[in-house]
Amino acid sequence: TLFGCFWTNGQICSATSRLLIHKNIAKEFVDRMVAWSKNIKVSDPLEEGCRLGPVVSE
Template structure:
């Protein structure tokens, strides 16, 4: 590589403020000594915040085997309580992102 190219690569002028949305696989790890209600609440929030339309939305769960069944029951309970409606309706937590044109 030419000397000027190396100099250019490492100058501060190359750095630009930016934000990258790289489509991560954001896991939640749930250990056996956790507050299951809080863990379920935050897991649901991570999954459904912005309808899951963000690269950091929770997409994987790693749950300690000894609490897996109880944790699943809490997740199902939280999920059943999500109000699905018109996004403009008060209390709506999940709704359509587009409408018929």
């Protein structure tokens, strides 16, 4: 699910890394996922409404 992709910034052993979507709904699913992802508020995790904070890269 989308929650599984972005919860804890995707940096957890149980984060969603693959989704198996039937081809009949794939385009609509991807379109909705992209639209939802574009609305994720990226900011200071202490700020109200923040859904994605700093990401560790090393």
